[in-house]
Each structure stands twice: as structure tokens, then as C-alpha cells.
Amino acid sequence: MKADEKIGAAKTSEQVRGVLASQLRAQSEKQLRRKLTPQTQTQNRNYNFSSNDYLGLSQHSEVIAAYQKGLLNWGAGAGASPLVTGYTAAHSELAEELAAWFGVDRVLLFNSGFSANQGVLQVLVKAGVVPIIDKLCHASIYDGVSCGGGFNQRIARFQHNNYNDLRDKLPRIAKTACPLVVSEGVFSMDGDTADIAELVRSKGSGLLMLDDAHGVGVTGKASRGVFDHSKARDIDIVTGTFGKAFGVAGAFVATDHQIADSLVQGARHLIYSTAFAPAQAEAIRAGLQLLQRDQTLQLALNQRIQLFKQCAAELKLRFADSSTAIQPLLVGDNALALRFSQALAEQGFQCIAIRPPTVPQGTARIRFTLSLHQSPSAIRALFSAIADILEADQELADACRI
Ligand SMILES: Cc1ncc(COP(=O)(O)O)c(C=O)c1O
Structure with missing residues (x-):
């Protein structure tokens, strides 16, 4: 029996372990087995061509000093989820500074870009959107759709960066639902970029969500990623991470008051997860100042x-x-x-x-x-x-x- 055929048939722990073993064997046979390899401090960053720490901010003295000061001021952890007592003044200042920089109403903070995408999609899918997604979008976007509507949720895909295909498919969705066009500022595995003006033009009466994990901080005239390629009000939601150009970790959602408020009510990744450390927010704020200060x-x-x-x-x-x-x-x-x-x-x-x-x-x-x-x-x-x-x-x- 193949690994996939055994899924669902396994009832005992031995059978489940048998399924896991055959899945692992199959991964190895196809040269697809993944493994964790710890980095050591002796590994030379100069020769690391696989990190997303694009601007080297993870090692920047101002970012590290802000982190250290944040630790002394706030301690090591937030101690609670954001809606309980985990959302500190450090988080709120970071969110406000980002909102002003992007020119949006509100910024919400999440623990990762993965959870930010899931949270947004969960809430919008429950509100009735049908996502139409660039085929090369990140796994967190695909997984987010199932967070909202279960595995039967309607979802459409358009050919990568092919706006004719998008425009062909949109009317069919728009007949029965509000389309949510989803794409990325910079595609993570290909490095190419979406045409933001085309996406804004194409979305029609639908909503537009962009994941700019690899763009914010590094692309655009003022390093604001997709926000440098469009008026902020033309894009309904932008998600991004602090784990790449900012060199730290955590993520943001930049949007309007209404969507932000709805995320606070319904994004389970925000509601039911401990906030990232306030010291981390201070480190990200230092990175933001660096990005804004000089190019x-x-x-x-x-x-x-x-x-x-x-x-x-x-x-x-x-x-x-x-x-x-x-x-x-x-x-x-x-x-x-x-x-x-x-x-x-x-x-x-x-x-x-x-x-x-x-x-x-x-x-x-x-x-x-x-x-x-x-x-x-x-x-x-x-x-x-x-x-x-x-x-x-x-x-x-x-x-x-x-
Ligand atoms: C396009 C894209 N979106 C989201 C994420 C997830 O961001 P994070 O690492 O903060 O979870 C990544 C990370 O690899 C990404 O490449």
C-alpha cells in the first residue's frame, strides 16, 4: 500500500507510525527529505547565500542595542496574548510608526508572516470573499484559505503574474461573491515582482491583498515595498514580515480601520497566541528608523x-x-x-x-x-x-x- 492510501486507515499508534515511516521513506526516495541543520557561530555570513537578512540588520549595532535596552526595560517576554496584557506601549508605538510610514489607517502585529496571512484570510473568507490567488503565492496564503472555510472553501488561482488570466477569471467569481485578489510584492522562490498597478486595475469591485514579505525594507524608492508602487488606499491589505529586511522576527498587517477591527475580533492567530516580546518590538523600531533615515x-x-x-x-x-x-x-x-x-x-x-x-x-x-x-x-x-x-x-x- 502507498503512504497516501494508508492515511485514514490507520487506527492504532503502530499503524500511524507505519504511515509516518512510509511517508519518510518516500520523501527520501524522491530526494525530497527535509532536514534541520543548525548554524554555528563560526559559520561565515559572508558566504551565506541563503539568508533573508537582506540588509544585515540582524547584526546591526543599533538594532542589537535597542533589543538589549528593551530587555532591560521590559524583560524577556510579553507574558500574554495581545488582547489580554501582552500588547505593550512598545508594540503600539511600532504599529503607529509603521502605519504613518506606509500611509495606512492601522497596522496590527502578528508573531509571524505565516500567521498574519492565515489570520487575514481566515477573517475575510468567513466574511464571504472568494480568494483568487497568484499560482506562485506562499504556502501560508493557501493554508490561510482553509483556516477560514474548511477544505471545501472556494478558491481560484490565476497564472503567475498573468493579469489577462486574472481578468478572465474574475467575473465568474464576482457573479456570486466578492473576489479577494491575492498576490505578492516579490515572489519568494522566483525573485520576480508583481505589477501592482495592474493588480489595482484588475481587482474591480473586489478586494486586493498583497504579501510583501520580501519587498518591504528593500524595494521601492523609499524602501516601502508595494507602498512605493501604489497609493496606500488602493491596496486593501498588505502583510509583511520583520524576519527578513528587518532582521528580527514577527510580522505586520497594514490595512484600514474596519478590516483591522475585524481582525482584532476574529483572527485567531492574534487572539490566542502570546504577543512577541516588547524588546523585539524595540529592535524592530530601531530597524525602522534605520530604513527611514538613509537609503x-x-x-x-x-x-x-x-x-x-x-x-x-x-x-x-x-x-x-x-x-x-x-x-x-x-x-x-x-x-x-x-x-x-x-x-x-x-x-x-x-x-x-x-x-x-x-x-x-x-x-x-x-x-x-x-x-x-x-x-x-x-x-x-x-x-x-x-x-x-x-x-x-x-x-x-x-x-x-x-
Ligand atoms: C512570501 C512569504 N510570505 C510569508 C512568509 C512567512 O513569513 P514569516 O517567516 O515571518 O513567517 C514568508 C517566509 O518565508 C514568505 O516568503
Whole structure:
């Protein structure tokens, strides 16, 4: 019996363990077994090409000092969920500063981008929207839909960044329900961006939700991600994380008064989960001040991206068409992607292979991410290592070359 066929049939703990064992075996056979690998303090960030700490803020002295001061002032934890006593002045100041920066009515704080997406979708789906989602949206968005309506919830998908497809599908939904168009500012596994103006134009009388986890802090003229590409009032909900450009953790939802109030009433991830630590809010506020104060961090990141793209072009490899800090190299086969990642690790570079189901079947890739931790010489050294590896491995070279 296959692993999937056994699901539901298992009644005893032995049978459940049997199902788990066969699922794990299947993952291994398909070269899809995931594993946790602890980072050590000796690992050199300069050669880490898989972190989302784009601006290096996790190590920034002002962010760390604010965290430390926050710990002394507030202690280690919030002690309760936000609606009980976990929402402190530090949280509220952070939320207000973000709302002013984005130009929205309200910002709510969540423990993670994953839970922020789930919370928003849960509430809006219960209110009656039918989500129509860009096919390449993040897992938390798909999972959020089932949080709201169970697994029978209506959901539509449009081809990635294909606004004709979106506009073709919208009227059918709009006949019976309010569509919620969902997309991302920067796509996490491809590094390409959505056309915000097209999405705003296309949504019609529906609602628009954007996840800007990889955009806020790094894209746009004032580093405000999608908010630099549109009037704030044209986008109904923006979610984002503090775990990437902000270098900390936690997340936000930026929206209007009514939707924010409804989230406070109904987003279970907000209501029933301990608030993140006030010291963490202070660290994020310090990061926000840095982002607002000067653009040198973003300029330096853009220089890294340009250099990376220049080096990539010289090798004529199948890099995705991306101008952001996410630069995926398409390999295709799972085992080959793992082999490539391993070969790079042996040369001291951390470049993680991303495989299905995170990306579509047959599109396993090395997802390189750029950050201010990397020096320009580390980027050049990476490409010299890539050239050497491909020189020695014809099968890999054939898979990656244009
Ligand atoms: C597009 C996107 N949305 C949401 C998330 C989740 O954010 P967090 O890490 O804060 O849970 C991620 C993280 O990988 C992401 O890439």
C-alpha cells in the first residue's frame, strides 16, 4: 500500500507510525527529505547565500542595542496574548510608526508572516470573499484559505503574474461573491515582482491583498515595498514580515480601520497566541528608523545585486529573470540541485537547494539570496566556485546552462 492510501486507515499508534515511516521513506526516495541543520557561530555570513537578512540588520549595532535596552526595560517576554496584557506601549508605538510610514489607517502585529496571512484570510473568507490567488503565492496564503472555510472553501488561482488570466477569471467569481485578489510584492522562490498597478486595475469591485514579505525594507524608492508602487488606499491589505529586511522576527498587517477591527475580533492567530516580546518590538523600531533615515543600505544591496547579475550573465546559466535580492538558478532535477548545493557547501558557500512542493515539480533550484553580509569579493568567489563545479560536472553543467 502507498503512504497516501494508508492515511485514514490507520487506527492504532503502530499503524500511524507505519504511515509516518512510509511517508519518510518516500520523501527520501524522491530526494525530497527535509532536514534541520543548525548554524554555528563560526559559520561565515559572508558566504551565506541563503539568508533573508537582506540588509544585515540582524547584526546591526543599533538594532542589537535597542533589543538589549528593551530587555532591560521590559524583560524577556510579553507574558500574554495581545488582547489580554501582552500588547505593550512598545508594540503600539511600532504599529503607529509603521502605519504613518506606509500611509495606512492601522497596522496590527502578528508573531509571524505565516500567521498574519492565515489570520487575514481566515477573517475575510468567513466574511464571504472568494480568494483568487497568484499560482506562485506562499504556502501560508493557501493554508490561510482553509483556516477560514474548511477544505471545501472556494478558491481560484490565476497564472503567475498573468493579469489577462486574472481578468478572465474574475467575473465568474464576482457573479456570486466578492473576489479577494491575492498576490505578492516579490515572489519568494522566483525573485520576480508583481505589477501592482495592474493588480489595482484588475481587482474591480473586489478586494486586493498583497504579501510583501520580501519587498518591504528593500524595494521601492523609499524602501516601502508595494507602498512605493501604489497609493496606500488602493491596496486593501498588505502583510509583511520583520524576519527578513528587518532582521528580527514577527510580522505586520497594514490595512484600514474596519478590516483591522475585524481582525482584532476574529483572527485567531492574534487572539490566542502570546504577543512577541516588547524588546523585539524595540529592535524592530530601531530597524525602522534605520530604513527611514538613509537609503545607503538599500543602495549597497542594489550594488550587490548588480554585481551578482553581471557575474551570472558571464556564465550563461539558467538564472530566473529577477532584479531583486532573490536570484534563483534553475536546475530542474531534485538530486542534481542537492548535488550542486553540496558541492558549493564543500567550497564554503551556503546555497540551499529548493525542491518541490515548495516549487513546482521539475523546477528544483538553488535559491541564492543577496545581503549586506556578503562582500563583493565573496560574490566573485562564489561565481568562481560555480564555474569550477560545472567544469568538473558535465551533467550539472548541462542542467544549468542556457
Ligand atoms: C512570501 C512569504 N510570505 C510569508 C512568509 C512567512 O513569513 P514569516 O517567516 O515571518 O513567517 C514568508 C517566509 O518565508 C514568505 O516568503
